[in-house]
Amino acid sequence: MSDDIVIRVTGLENRFGEQQVHKDINLEVRAGEILGVVGGSGTGKSVLMRSILGLQTPTAGTIEVFGENVAALDEARSKDLRRRWGVLFQDGALFSSLTVAENIEVPMREFYALPQLLMDEVAGYKIAMVGLPPLAGPKLPSELSGGMRKRAGLARALALDPALLFLDEPTAGLDPIGAAAFDTLIKTLRDTMRFTVFLITHDLDTLHAICDRVAVIADGVILKIGTIPELMAFDHPWVQEYFQGPRGRAAMASDNRVEA
Amino acid sequence: MTNATLVVDDSAGSGRTVRLAGSLTVSAIGDITTAIGDLHPDGKPLVIDVAGVDRFDTIGAWLVYKLERDWAAAGQPVRLDGIKPDGQRLIDEVKANDAPVDLRPARGSRLARQLATVGGAVIGAVETLGAFLGFLGMTLVALFQSLFERRPLRWNAIVHQLEIVGVNALGIVGLLSFLVGMVLAQQGEVQLKQFGADVFVVNLIGRATFRELGVLLTAIMVAGRSGSAFAAQIGSMKLAQEIDAMSSIGMSPTEVLVLPRVIAMAVMMTALGFYGSLLAVLGGGLFCWISLDIPPVSFIERLRDVVPLSDLVIGTVKAPVFGVIIAVTGCFQGMQVTGNAESVGLRTTAAVVQSIFLVIVVDALFAVFFSALGFV
Numbered sequence: 001m002s003d004d005i006v007i008r009v010t011g012l013e014n015r016f017g018e019q020q021v022h023k024d025i026n027l028e029v030r031a032g033e034i035l036g037v038v039g040g041s042g043t044g045k046s047v048l049m050r051s052i053l054g055l056q057t058p059t060a061g062t063i064e065v066f067g068e069n070v071a072a073l074d075e076a077r078s079k080d081l082r083r084r085w086g087v088l089f090q091d092g093a094l095f096s097s098l099t100v101a102e103n104i105e106v107p108m109r110e111f112y113a114l115p116q117l118l119m120d121e122v123a124g125y126k127i128a129m130v131g132l133p134p135l136a137g138p139k140l141p142s143e144l145s146g147g148m149r150k151r152a153g154l155a156r157a158l159a160l161d162p163a164l165l166f167l168d169e170p171t172a173g174l175d176p177i178g179a180a181a182f183d184t185l186i187k188t189l190r191d192t193m194r195f196t197v198f199l200i201t202h203d204l205d206t207l208h209a210i211c212d213r214v215a216v217i218a219d220g221v222i223l224k225i226g227t228i229p230e231l232m233a234f235d236h237p238w239v240q241e242y243f244q245g246p247r248g249r250a251a252m253a254s255d256n257r258v259e260a
Numbered sequence: 261m262t263n264a265t266l267v268v269d270d271s272a273g274s275g276r277t278v279r280l281a282g283s284l285t286v287s288a289i290g291d292i293t294t295a296i297g298d299l300h301p302d303g304k305p306l307v308i309d310v311a312g313v314d315r316f317d318t319i320g321a322w323l324v325y326k327l328e329r330d331w332a333a334a335g336q337p338v339r340l341d342g343i344k345p346d347g348q349r350l351i352d353e354v355k356a357n358d359a360p361v362d363l364r365p366a367r368g369s370r371l372a373r374q375l376a377t378v379g380g381a382v383i384g385a386v387e388t389l390g391a392f393l394g395f396l397g398m399t400l401v402a403l404f405q406s407l408f409e410r411r412p413l414r415w416n417a418i419v420h421q422l423e424i425v426g427v428n429a430l431g432i433v434g435l436l437s438f439l440v441g442m443v444l445a446q447q448g449e450v451q452l453k454q455f456g457a458d459v460f461v462v463n464l465i466g467r468a469t470f471r472e473l474g475v476l477l478t479a480i481m482v483a484g485r486s487g488s489a490f491a492a493q494i495g496s497m498k499l500a501q502e503i504d505a506m507s508s509i510g511m512s513p514t515e516v517l518v519l520p521r522v523i524a525m526a527v528m529m530t531a532l533g534f535y536g537s538l539l540a541v542l543g544g545g546l547f548c549w550i551s552l553d554i555p556p557v558s559f560i561e562r563l564r565d566v567v568p569l570s571d572l573v574i575g576t577v578k579a580p581v582f583g584v585i586i587a588v589t590g591c592f593q594g595m596q597v598t599g600n601a602e603s604v605g606l607r608t609t610a611a612v613v614q615s616i617f618l619v620i621v622v623d624a625l626f627a628v629f630f631s632a633l634g635f636v
Contacts, residue, residue: 096600
């Protein structure tokens with residue numbers, strides 16, 4: 001495994017019929033960082049994530065995760081790979097007929113023969129870890145609020161202590177307080193569990209608060225990847241509009257306040 | 261990555277040492293989970309030696325933390341040796357999150373649970389019956405409002421449903437009716453031949469299909485095909501809050517979704533029932549021609565002699581009633597969907613089972629009714 005690069009995307013092209021979503025995406029995600037991916041609606045952020053996860057076969061290009069070419073893996077190795085990442089989909093994507101605790105136990109049950117007692121204990125501390133109330137365990141996803149569903153989805157994504165975590169708009173649809181708490185949670189968990197985060201977001205506050213680097217995707221390519229100050233110095237109308245627009249400035253101001 | 265190992269060393273007289281080595285991670289920990297679960301405070305001080313552990317994850321940290329916790333809770337000395345900062349960080353993390361958490365719904369005694377199941381089923385049945393009557397009432401109100409208060413019917417929706425429910429079903433209903441007609445003729449012939457009465461096969465086919473089988477078979481097929489589709493469509497719309505959106509705009513879901521389906525189903529069941537009967541007779545006639553040498557002309561003549569017009573009328577009267585039953589049951593079950601995708605599946609099944617059940621019950625009532633009226 002090439003030491004520091006967890007995800008390496010080279011020359012990725014995605015095409016749906018006439019519509020070309022990605023022309024030539026090149027991206028490297030370093031171990032231990034939180035990489036934010038931003039871009040306008042329809043620029044293919046989610047398609048990029050689905051391609052990396054193997055849910056979508058790209059038209060061209062290679063994707064390496066932990067140094068292994070995702071497309072070339074046989075079934076057993078591809079399963080091995082899936083144990084090492086966790087995914088939080090936009091609305092949690094919890095299995096609707098299972099309780100929260102059962103949802104968290106699904107990956108453990110699927111891959112390992114652990115005693116039920118141990119799985120229950122693990123589910124217990126994961127529930128506490130993601131900040132769900134103690135009574136949430138026996139509830140069905142439909143009985144939870146949107147924010148709680150996301151936390152439960154995060155607990156399931158973290159069930160096997162993954163080395164790589166994919167988050168698809170984790171703060172979308174949360175109130176500002178809940179969103180800020182979720183940001184802090186991800187950062188804290190990253191600091192204790194030392195995983196790498198691939199994060200798709202529209203939330204400027206999230207970008208400022210937790211992302212180490214940000215990749216801007218537009219016109220089917222990665223326009224620029226770097227820290228936020230680097231991006232703000234980058235001369236491209238969309239990037240300037242994004243970070244220097246009223247919302248961008250507000251997010252930056254609050255970020256400075258925190259640091260001051 | 262090496263599998264985790266556990267060695268219990270009681271050689272030091274003062275206490276017990278548990279030596280852990282290898283990777284204490286979810287993928288490597290399988291071998292020691294039972295052994296570690298068997299360790300309980302036994303009055304001796306414990307030393308947990310993790311110097312040989314090369315990696316921790318939260319599960320490994322949890323197991324170590326649990327040993328510490330159990331011994332400390334029993335008031336016996338416990339010491340952790342050789343822990344590296346990475347491991348300590350994770351142990352602190354799980355320690356901070358060790359809180360009593362509910363994982364399963366509370367379960368009472370067995371008798372109480374069974375009583376609760378029975379009670380829940382009774383309440384559920386009564387509530388469903390009530391809701392069904394309410395739904396039927398709402399549909400009828402919407403229908404009469406449309407008819408008498410000159411509220412516009414949704415013709416586009418009706419025509420669309422006519423196509424889906426009726427025109428698109430022509431193939432399958434026709435084929436199955438045709439085949440059943442042939443089978444009926446063949447089986448009838450086998451039996452009637454024993455009495456030298458094989459020409460009565462025509463009576464059998466003609467009377468059975470026009471009066472009963474044609475319509476009943478069609479109803480069963482349509483229930484499986486369209487009743488289920490109604491429940492699934494409306495159920496998915498309910499989950500996606502489309503029904504709520506409709507109500508909030510001021511459109512009545514009954515008027516927009518239910519009424520067009522009920523009307524289309526009533527019309528199309530009548531047409532399909534007749535069509536199914538016709539194809540069944542065609543199948544039977546073909547068999548008679550090939551196997552019994554009854555030429556089509558004689559078959560039709562005999563059919564006209566033995567099948568009274570009342571049979572056709574009875575069949576045609578029943579068909580729209582069956583259609584209404586299927587459509588109302590399907591839409592009702594769709595509207596009952598709540599919560600999750602599993603509920604859509606359950607309600608779709610319920611829609612098919614209940615509509616077929618109701619169709620057969622009502623058919624039996626019709627049979628008794630028309631016999632009592634003297635149509636035999």
